[in-house]
Amino acid sequence: MKPVLQVSGLRKSYGSGDTAVHALRGVDLTVLPGEYVAIMGASGSGKSTLLNILGCLDAPTSGQYRLDGFAVSDLNESQLCLLRNRKIGFVFQSFNLLPRATALSNVELPLVYSGLRRKARRERALAALEMVGLAERAGHKPSELSGGQQQRVAVARALVTGPALVLADEPTGNLDHHSTHDLLAVFDRLHAQGRTIVVITHEDEVAARAERVVRVSDGRIVGDDRLVPA
Secondary structure (H helix, E strand, O other): OOOOEEEEEEEEEEOOHHHOEEEEEEEEEEEOOOOEEEEEOOOOOOHHHHHHHHOOOOOOOEEEEEEOOEEHHHOOHHHHHHHHHHHEEEEOOOOOOOOOOOHHHHHHHHHOOOOOOHHHHHHHHHHHHHHOOOHHHOOOOHHHOOHHHHHHHHHHHHHOOOOOEEEEEOOOOOOOHHHHHHHHHHHHHHHHOOOOEEEEEOOHHHHOOOOEEEEEEOOEEEEEEEOOOO
């Protein structure tokens, strides 16, 4: 089975000489199709740096990263943009929705430059909203939605391109307990459908829903525990 993501010997340093900060110190990680992985670590552990590299938003100082079979380090900036758009669905803590656009238009946004006709874009966006249980709110703007609903719109936007990987950065950080429960239920359903999900989190409740928990400390992976049988 070809990995969705595979990193080996990943290192990331900022600065040089005695003042250099070594954010990652030789990380090896493989995620297979359909896995649900939580990456945990304290502030300064390196998990945010790892997230940025996995999301093709930053480049490692050394090491290799393959995303769905593509050697990321071999790609130029325009190729990286295309890879991010087609292969990764991002879910951010702060939702990052356009405030004046409807839920449907926000979800449709990643498809605008795909060459799809408007009708096809709308159909796919509605299908993604249906996946997260918000099809009936398609015409509402973010200000007319609760925080939990806004985050589910963000999940629908992440899904609309059919990405190889859903990458979520502290997705419950701005949600109350009830909204967190609803969002995690969406991730459970997506996992059951075979989606590959990597969640960066510091919350035990979130990590407990994954099938693997990878722990990062001082720029290294110090634990990789499978919570459910393979």
